[in-house]
Amino acid sequence: MAILNVMVIGAGQMGSGIAQVCAQAGFNVKLNDMKQEAYERGIGTITKNLSRNVEKGRMTEEEKTATLGRISSSLDLKDAHDADIVIEAAVENMEIKHNIFKTLDEVAPKHAILASNTSSLPITEIAAATNRPEQVIGMHFMNPVPVMKLVEIIRGLATTDEVYKTVEEMTLKLSKTPVECNDFPGFVSNRILMPMINEAIFTLQEGVATKEAIDDIMRLGMNHPMGPLQLADFIGLDTCLYIMEVLHDGFGDSKYRPSPLLRQYVKAGWLGKKSGRGFYEYS
Ligand SMILES: CC(=O)CC(=O)SCCNC(=O)CCNC(=O)[C@H](O)C(C)(C)COP(=O)(O)OP(=O)(O)OC[C@H]1O[C@@H](n2cnc3c(N)ncnc32)[C@H](O)[C@@H]1OP(=O)(O)O
Numbered sequence: 001m002a003i004l005n006v007m008v009i010g011a012g013q014m015g016s017g018i019a020q021v022c023a024q025a026g027f028n029v030k031l032n033d034m035k036q037e038a039y040e041r042g043i044g045t046i047t048k049n050l051s052r053n054v055e056k057g058r059m060t061e062e063e064k065t066a067t068l069g070r071i072s073s074s075l076d077l078k079d080a081h082d083a084d085i086v087i088e089a090a091v092e093n094m095e096i097k098h099n100i101f102k103t104l105d106e107v108a109p110k111h112a113i114l115a116s117n118t119s120s121l122p123i124t125e126i127a128a129a130t131n132r133p134e135q136v137i138g139m140h141f142m143n144p145v146p147v148m149k150l151v152e153i154i155r156g157l158a159t160t161d162e163v164y165k166t167v168e169e170m171t172l173k174l175s176k177t178p179v180e181c182n183d184f185p186g187f188v189s190n191r192i193l194m195p196m197i198n199e200a201i202f203t204l205q206e207g208v209a210t211k212e213a214i215d216d217i218m219r220l221g222m223n224h225p226m227g228p229l230q231l232a233d234f235i236g237l238d239t240c241l242y243i244m245e246v247l248h249d250g251f252g253d254s255k256y257r258p259s260p261l262l263r264q265y266v267k268a269g270w271l272g273k274k275s276g277r278g279f280y281e282y283s
């Protein structure tokens with residue numbers, strides 16, 4: 001199936017990145033959010049990233065203008081009426097994703113693929129909100145989307161080979177590397193990454209070392225580009241907590257219990273870089 005029109009739901013850090021790389025690859029993109037301000041923020045980030053590409057000589061001013069010209073604003077899910085694929089990147093919450101997928105199933109063309117960028121929520125359960133579970137798939141981009149090469153592609157129980165292949169081909173057109181996995185809590189990426197981040201938060205909570213020391217040890221000792229606490233701030237502490245809860249509920253194993261300190265920070269509204277404060281402060 002040929003994909004021309006893409007709709008991205010959620011203009012936050014992931015949705016804006018996904019819209020950017022799709023527009024850069026030549027797809028027509030509608031970027032949807034609930035509020036115009038969220039769209040303005042998202043398109044502002046995209047414009048800044050594209051301007052940097054021009055400054056660095058990776059793109060001409062004309063290509064930047066053409067890329068921005070392929071992105072339009074949407075505040076209504078009904079705008080999915082002409083989409084070939086919808087990539088949902090709203091908040092990590094099953095009820096919200098269920099509502100979005102139920103509506104999309106009603107308004108998107110019959111042939112349209114409905115993909116989710118969920119970090120950890122079961123694709124099969126999201127698909128159950130629709131009458132087209134065979135066309136629902138996980139398309140999990142990594143943050144920051146314009147830089148990171150991986151897209152983890154998750155097959156739900158009913159996802160067809162044809163849908164998998166179409167999404168795999170689209171991922172290659174985005175100059176990213178698709179890697180396949182099955183639908184299990186946290187998939188592969190977050191089943192392995194998030195317990196490490198959670199353990200770093202327990203380590204801080206227990207006073208084993210300062211936040212800077214924990215990050216330095218993992219950065220310099222393990223050659224990680226960011227320490228785990230800095231990475232948690234970068235991902236968003238709310239998203240980290242949601243993912244730990246999915247692992248905890250999904251496996252029923254106490255080894256995945258979220259750190260109380262993580263819960264406390266989220267309750268305080270300290271969500272990391274996006275809210276200006278998490279383990280670190282951001283201006
Ligand atoms: C939670 C999930 O479900 C899954 C996830 O996504 S988990 C998170 C996965 N991501 C990671 O683990 C990221 C770990 N961190 C890194 O790889 C690096 O620190 C980083 C790429 C973010 C920044 O790299 P750095 O070398 O430390 O800094 P910096 O020199 O500023 O950036 C390198 C390049 O990335 C670009 N970049 C950095 N942040 C960016 C952003 N948010 N958006 C777009 N581009 C960005 C910079 O512009 C720079 O590009 P050029 O210099 O070539 O123009």
Ligand SMILES: NC(=O)C1=CN([C@@H]2O[C@H](COP(=O)(O)OP(=O)(O)OC[C@H]3O[C@@H](n4cnc5c(N)ncnc54)[C@H](OP(=O)(O)O)[C@@H]3O)[C@@H](O)[C@H]2O)C=CC1
Binds near residue numbers: 090100236
């Ligand atoms: N952060 C990360 O590193 C990664 C996150 N993900 C996943 O991507 C998704 C988005 O995360 P991220 O971009 O970080 O989150 P953000 O909080 O940055 O962005 C989410 C955006 O979606 C909007 N939104 C919420 N509900 C709806 C809705 N019903 N319809 C349309 N838009 C809506 C939010 O609006 P408002 O702010 O007004 O609520 C916000 O603008 C999550 O599922 C997350 O797990 C995947 C890979 C990496």
